[in-house]
Structures are given as structure tokens and as C-alpha cells.
Amino acid sequence: MATATARSRSVVFAPTIRDLLARDEKVFRIDPGKVGVSDSRLMAEIVAARPVLSTERSVYKPAAGAEIPHDSATRTIRALGQDAMAGIRNPPPPVRGMAGSWPYAGTSYLRRWLFSADPLPVSLLSKRGVTRSDALSRLVDRAVTRWPGSPDQDGRQDGGTALAGLIRGADDTLERKQAVAMYRRATATLCDGVAALAGNALWLMGPQRLPEHRADLTAVLWETLRLLPPAWMLYRNGGTAYTALHPEIRPEDDVALFPLLMHRHPDYWSDPLEFRPERWEDVADPEKEPAFMPFGFDGARCWAKHLVVPLAERLLTVALDNRLVVHSPQQEAQVPLRSLLSVRFEARVLGA
Template identity: 70%
Template structure:
């Protein structure tokens, strides 16, 4: 590890959910979380767990089964290509009004991104990405039925929407609807969480400007990674990897802990964007896996950092700041690790 410049003083505190705080207090790298789950933060063992067998369909998020059938590889790769096209097209357009970034983060950032990326879709497809719809099972079902019958305009809109219109069968259309909803939500929620964590850690430091945010995001992914846990359903494939793992044990792998291991990191609890200066391929850094391991990495990882960087640029350009009075934030126990705060727009 190269010599680092002194870190900027941080006067903000993060209060984790008790379950996460308990994990952070552990020193062992293999431990029992509960009666049926073994926790792992050792990079070599985590890599071995991922390599022991292919990921199950039920262990996926975006690409878990839909409409009573598995998502085929062709559909999955098509969805990722569509996401990339939509992100590339959207970031070339003017962002939504900056006043929409004021309020409770990361929720307002998620809504902002969904509006930026998917507002061009005609009704009822555009409703698939609305937070008020996605948070209600009954509304989601109604919108899904409406889209299945009438998938909007015949042309234009996002590439994800075009996949729905191009479906050749009822099942394919239902799967395309599910993938639109899952993919748009996963991308926007993840980017919003990453940007929120970065804003908190940047601590109002004025030296961060457009063009210098990429190292900030990689350091944020180290210290407050939104994807803080990977889960594998137990089985015989894992029992030979470590004596603590039994045949009925599920495996919970924790990048959040691995990224704070002093074996790999100098001053592991200190936010230092300088760590990443001159690092050409951060994902090859030992002890650092913000998007998963080889063979099981997030398929959309190439979109997350550029989109989060563009969102942070919008925030800097328009004076989005955290309220001066807020010195503490709470991180709840959720699948995405994200700080919560109220943002102001002073531009």
C-alpha cells in the first residue's frame, strides 16, 4: 500500500443497526451467525465458496425465476445490454430539476434516478419504475396486468421497455415486465445508496470537484459498500472448505468486514479517497470485492460507478448538501447498506 496523505477530519458519525454493529465487532474471519448460518469474511474462503458451485436461480436477485420459469441467459444478457443503453442515453440528456434532490436520502435519489432514466416510457410501462407502485404488491400486480395487455407506445422509450413490446409470447412478456421492474429498481436503488454514502463520507470537503469523484466512490465502496453481504444456500459443496461449515449451514459472506481488515488496508476505518489514486483496476485489489467475486459478479457493475459519479456531479453543481445540524446517521438492517439523511439544495 502506497504512502497516503493525511485524511480529512470527519465530524459525522454512523450508527449501525445492532446486528451489523455486532458483526463489525467480530475479529474472527469465520464465525457462526446463528444456528443455521456461518459468516465468512476471509477473502480466500469467500472465493472458494463462490467457486464451489454455480449460483442457484433462487439466490439471484434480478434474474431469479419469473412467470413460473427460470430467466434464460439470453434474457439476462439482453436486460443488461438494455440497461447499458438506457444509462448511456439518459446521462447525455439534461438531468431533472435539482430541487427534486432535496429531502430524505437515499429515497429522493432513487426517485430522481428513476425519473431521469425512465420518464420517457409511455404509460403504463413507466409506472413499473415508480416507487409508489413498486412498494405496493397490489398496485404492482395491477400495473403488471395493464402492461401485459397494453405495453405502451409501439416505438420510442427505453430499451427495457422495448423488450416488453418485443416479447413474442405471454410468458416472455410477463418475464420482460418482471425484468424491467427488477432491473430498474436494483440499478436505481444501488446507485442512490452509493451516492448517499459518498455524500456522507465526503464530509463537505470543498476539494472534491467534477473529475475527482471516481476515487471517492471506490473508497465509499470499500468503507460503506451497499452490497455488504452475499448469501449462499447451504449444501455438501461447502463442507470440505472449512471445519466450521456443516452440511445444513447457509453461508453469509461479508465484504463489509473484509474491506476493513487491517491485513489488507492501512487505517482501515478511515475514509481515504487517495488510496485509489493511480489504481487502474480497483476490482483487482486484494481484499476488495464491492461487486462480488469472479464467477458471481454483479452483471451491471460497469454501470454503477459512472452513474453514481454523474449523480454526484449534479449534486455538486447544484449545491446539494447535508444539513449542518446532522452529525449522526443510522443505517438500518436492510439488503442495501445506506446512510439516511436530509439533503438541502442551496444552488
Template identity: 75%
Template sequence: MFRADATTVGVSDAHLMAEIVAARPVRQTERSVYKPAGGADIPHDSATRTIRALGQDVTAGIRKPPPPARGLAGAWPYAPTSYLRRWLFGSDPLPVSLLAKRGITRSDTLSRLVDRAVTAWPGSGTGSARPESDSADGTTALAGLIRGAENPLERKQAVAMYRRASATLCDGVAALAGNALWLLRAAPEPREELTAVLWETLRLLPPAWMLYRNGGDAYAGLHPEIRAEGNIALLPLLMHRHPEHWSDPLEFRPERWTGVADPEKTPGFMPFGFDGARCWAKHLVVPLAERLLTVALEHGLTIRSPRQDAPVPLRSLLAVRFEAAVGT
């Protein structure tokens, strides 16, 4: 436990984290993907349809040949993020594919213009497309939720969920793959079992390194430093390095995951969040990151400008930044 600033405390102890998580359910405003949209909460059935559609799109994408590997050259994690969007969502019409573009999402004005363009997407609002069936025009199942919206509110929320789901997945997978490549530089066998590499990366450099909770009376009394009006940053990044749970906690050792049937049941390990607020796409992240890593390694991707240390901004995603080149 430590005080980060006047209003925020950081927690890395697994037992105290468990008490905090159990004190109250996570709020929708504390979950970036499912926060309210269009002036209303995201209904449970809408969230379920989004997860199902995204799963279909990832499964279909993994089966397709990847785009040319030269798209992975350049600044990471931005290059693989764009690469994944082309791979998974490149079949969507231009207005829809712009929903998750980094340059668009960082501008409220551009986001509103794109939203209007999507509203004018031919055939939208007819209720004719659902993710359970293949779209005749080749668009993704996630885009099908926009086209199949039955009323203006559902459509606004489908647009918001497309933007959030596609961006969150691609950003998270790109960060995980980039962190793994950076750690593999020092590994004696860089082509070892990639699934174990990714689980060890989730331990040492988890993209979801910090989980934020707004304060409240439910937390007061759990620890003298926690105030009802304060906020809490839960830090798996530090918990994953605690010697109480890990031997050689600062060493990159993928072999520690060999033969582990369910890594998420390992004590002191929370790579995708906590009960009641786990990553909604966790079952998609490791297979997609493994596929991305395979493409990168098979095409001789090398890191040009590695850094041994760098500041970690107080943002929810931890991604090592570097320049990469791809071999012929």
C-alpha cells in the same frame, strides 16, 4: 468467521470467501435480478438483452440534461432513487414507469394491477421493438423488450426484468452516491476526483455489503462452523477493512485509488460481488453515480441530519440515510 444466528454464519476472511465462492456455482434463486419469473428460469439470451438495453438507457440518460436538482432534496436514498427513475425512464408511458415505483413494488396487489395495465399497453406483444434500434415513440430500450415480447411467458419475464433491472440500478446508484456524500462531509477537499471518491466509498461503505448463500453439502468441511443445512453471509463490508490488505483501513482516503488502472483486481476488494456472480450492471454504476454526484455538488447539496452511527439491517443494500437540502 462468526455465527450470526442458529442457521447463519458470517464470513469476512478473503481466503475463506474465495473457497466458498469456488465450491459451487451461484444459484439463480440467490441472484435477485435473475431469479425465476413467470414460473420459469430467465433464459441467458433474455438476460443478455436486458443488460444491453439497460446499458443503452443509461448511456442515453447520462447524455441528457438532468432533471431539476430540487428533486434531490429530501430523504436519501429515496429522493435520488426517484430522481434517477425520472432521469432514465421518464419517457416511458405511465403503466410501464409504475413498474419500479417503490410504493407499487411493496404491494403484491398493486404490482398485479400494474402488470395488467402494462399488458394492455397499446402496441404490446407485436414483436416490433427491440433495444438494438431507437424506439419511434421515445420509450426506453428496456420498455422496448416488453413491447417486443413474442409470447405471454416472454412478456411476463420482460415485465419482471424491467421492474428488477430499473429498481436495482436506481437503488444501487442512489445508495452509492449517498454513501459518498456522507463520507465527503469530513474530506478536506470535497470536490476532489469523484471517481476515486466512489471507489473509496465502495471500499468503506459498499452498497453490496453482504452476499447471501444458501447452505449445502458443497460448503460442509470448509470450516468447522459451516453446516450443510446452514446459510452463509459473505461480508465485503468487513473484508474491505482488514489491515492485512489496507493501510489505515478505517480512514476515508480516496487518494489510495489514484493511478489504479483496475480497482477490482486489488486484493481483498470485492465491490460488485464475486466471480460467477458479479453485479450484471457494474459497468454502469460508477459512471452514473459520478454524474449524480456532480449534479448534487454543483447545486450545493448539503446534508441536514447526518448521523455518526446507525443500525445496519440484515438486508442486501447498505445505504446511509439522511435529509438533504439543495442550494439555489
């Protein structure tokens, strides 16, 4: 199950992922305190056994020494959706911004497209050069907390996104610090996830069948989510809720759920390693397909799932309309061990 073939291109996973893909068991022990699961039925039961903890969510985990209140999280989700839909209606930035190393070029391009209305230093919160440095991140966080922006002469806020407005509208320092953390996490999660999905699709499509694939980019993206789901593992902290579900799981065991393994298993899929977007052509609701978990199960689905595929399709459309192509002599691409599975490659704009 280790290597997926897209007619002329393939991917090579990091050794840890290759070891996982080589396993035949659907329930297996990873180490003395961790159990891996790729069985469709058991995964659904585990997700349904208890609500997801805040510490198990990348966006909602505690910030500034306190839990993120539910109403604050809800406001963030709504604001992000509002900003993403408003931003994508704007003309896209020059496509040369997509050239370079993917998925980083795609992430930077999306941030310029969706969140360019935010003034400094808010716009710095999600810049890659800032987020890679703990010292710079802390400096920018403090600056935004102390100077979140001010109303203009008509009493309106000085432009910016709805997410930035949550920072400015905070009632106290703790709420503002948490709003800063939520801005950084929400924009990063969305842009990183969309760029990873779009980049994976660019690689898997390949040049030979590009005209055919372009006819239905939505199907291309669902098939990409099957073969290379950016969120390839879901993690659950141990406890008694899972012990009755399978004899391998003990109360002290953490549980790792692997959509990546489930999506490639021949028990669930025909020609599981083949990139075949046509398998989705007559599927009315892909998320109801058995053994397919691109965004999680009911009750624990990704909070931005309704944004990811439409944004990735828009990003791909702009890229292909402007002749962005994979620029690599290699027919194999590396997929390193990261929280988001993403193919690494160089891209350029033809004629630029």
C-alpha cells in the same frame, strides 16, 4: 470496527450489523443453520466452488412461475446498459428533485433521468409509491402485460427505452410477464444501487474537505464502496460444495459472505475505519486489490457493475455543481438493516 469516521461525520449501523462488526473471527456461526465468512481467501474459494444459482440473484430469480431463460437475462442486461448510457447523455432534470430524504430522492431522480421516455403504465413499474404496495404492483403489472404499447403511424414503437421494448416485443403472455418483472428488477436494482452509493459518498465527504474530494470523485466512490458497500452481504445456499473448504461449514449450512467486514479489517487495510479516498489515487484497477469485493468475485460479479460507478459519479457531479448539500444538524447518520447499505439523511439545494 463498528463506526467509520469521515473527518467530521460518522455512521451508526443497525444493531445486527454492529454485532457482526464486533466479531473478531473471520469464520463464525451466525445461527444453527448459517455460517458467516469475512476471510478474503475463503470467500474467493466459496464463490469459485460452484456457479451462482438463479435463486441467489435478485434480478434473475424465477418470475411468473418459471425460470428466467439465459438469453432473456442477457437481453435485459444489454438493454439496461443501452438505456442507462443513453439516458445519462440527456440533460439532467431540475436538481430540486434531489432535495429531500436520501437515498429515496436520489433513486427517484435517477428514474426520471434514465427512464422518463417510457410511457405509462410502464413508467409506473419502478415508482416507489407503487412498489411499496403489493396490490398496486400487481395492478400495474397486469396493465403492462395487457397493454405494453403499440407502434406509431410509421410502424415504430411509441418511444420508450430498450427495456420497455422487450416487454412490447414478447411473443406470449409468460414472456411478457417475465419481461415486466425483469424491467422492474433491473431498473430498481440499478437506481437503488447508484443512489445508495452516491448518497453514502455525499455523507462521507463532509463539508470541510469537499473541495479536495471533488478533485477526484472516482476515488471518493471507490473508498465509499470500501467503507459502505451497498451490497454488503452475498448469500449462498448450503450444499456439499463448501464442506471441504472449512471445518465450520456443514452440508446443511447456508453461507453468508460479508464484504463489509472484510473491507474494514485491519489485516487487510491500513487505518481501516478512516475515509481516505487518496488510498485509491495510484490504483490502476481497484477491483484487483486484495480483500476488496465491491461487486463480487470473478464469475459472480454484479451484472451492472460497469454502470454503477460512472452513473454515481455523474449523479454526484450534478448534485455538487448545483450546490446540493446535506441538511442535517447531526454528525451521525443511521444506516438501517436493509439489503442495500445506505445512509439516511436530508438534503437541500442552497439558494433554492
